[in-house]
Amino acid sequence: MRAYYYKEDGSDMCSPHDSGLSVSEQDLSRVGVLYYQIDVDYGLDRIDEICEERNYKSRDIVRINREEMQELDAKLDIFFSEHFHEDEEIRLILDGCGYFDLRSSADKWIRILVQKGDLLILPAGIYHRFTTTEDKRIVAMRLFKENPKWIAINRSENPVHNQFRNDYVGQYLS
Ligand code: KMT
Numbered sequence: 397m398r399a400y401y402y403k404e405d406g407s408d409m410c411s412p413h414d415s416g417l418s419v420s421e422q423d424l425s426r427v428g429v430l431y432y433q434i435d436v437d438y439g440l441d442r443i444d445e446i447c448e449e450r451n452y453k454s455r456d457i458v459r460i461n462r463e464e465m466q467e468l469d470a471k472l473d474i475f476f477s478e479h480f481h482e483d484e485e486i487r488l489i490l491d492g493c494g495y496f497d498l499r500s501s502a503d504k505w506i507r508i509l510v511q512k513g514d515l516l517i518l519p520a521g522i523y524h525r526f527t528t529t530e531d532k533r534i535v536a537m538r539l540f541k542e543n544p545k546w547i548a549i550n551r552s553e554n555p556v557h558n559q560f561r562n563d564y565v566g567q568y569l570s
């Protein structure tokens with residue numbers, strides 16, 4: 397995992413956009429983002445433990461690559477539209493790399509490069525987006541508290557009065 401401020405340089409979303417300004421794990425925790433490093437080759441005991449502690453009851457695996465995912469580019473465009481969810485977004489990277497971008501407290505983009513063994517937990521209500529690195533290949537385990545809450549609430553639709561967003565703002569941005 398490496399986190400840094402995103403540089404708007406006009407390049408493709410899948411290129412690094414690296415400003416060189418690093419963001420620490422502590423900075424991430426201040427906007428409610430948690431990070432764990434998991435030895436995924438060693439087995440899933442540690443992940444089972446975290447699921448127990450944090451009440452994650454279901455999981456699946458998503459494989460993003462041109463061969464296995466239909467309309468890959470269209471899907472990536474959807475993942476890259478700024479949104480929030482009414483539940484945590486929990487991803488354990490099993491192979492490949494990707495970028496999670498999330499909003500800082502000053503509403504700037506922070507880019508998080510994730511790779512194998514990274515477990516990232518985004519809180520409910522945080523604005524974020526996702527893309528792969530340039531090779532467009534990643535395998536990730538998606539974990540959920542109960543049943544998956546897939547609904548993405550897009551910022552472009554100017555959502556107001558959402559309890560989950562308001563709770564997030566109250567807890568982390570006020
Ligand atoms: C999401 O919600 O953006 C995704 O599931 C993207 C793939 S997870 C690496």
Ligand code: NI
Nearest residue numbers: 479481485548
């Ligand atoms: Ni999301």
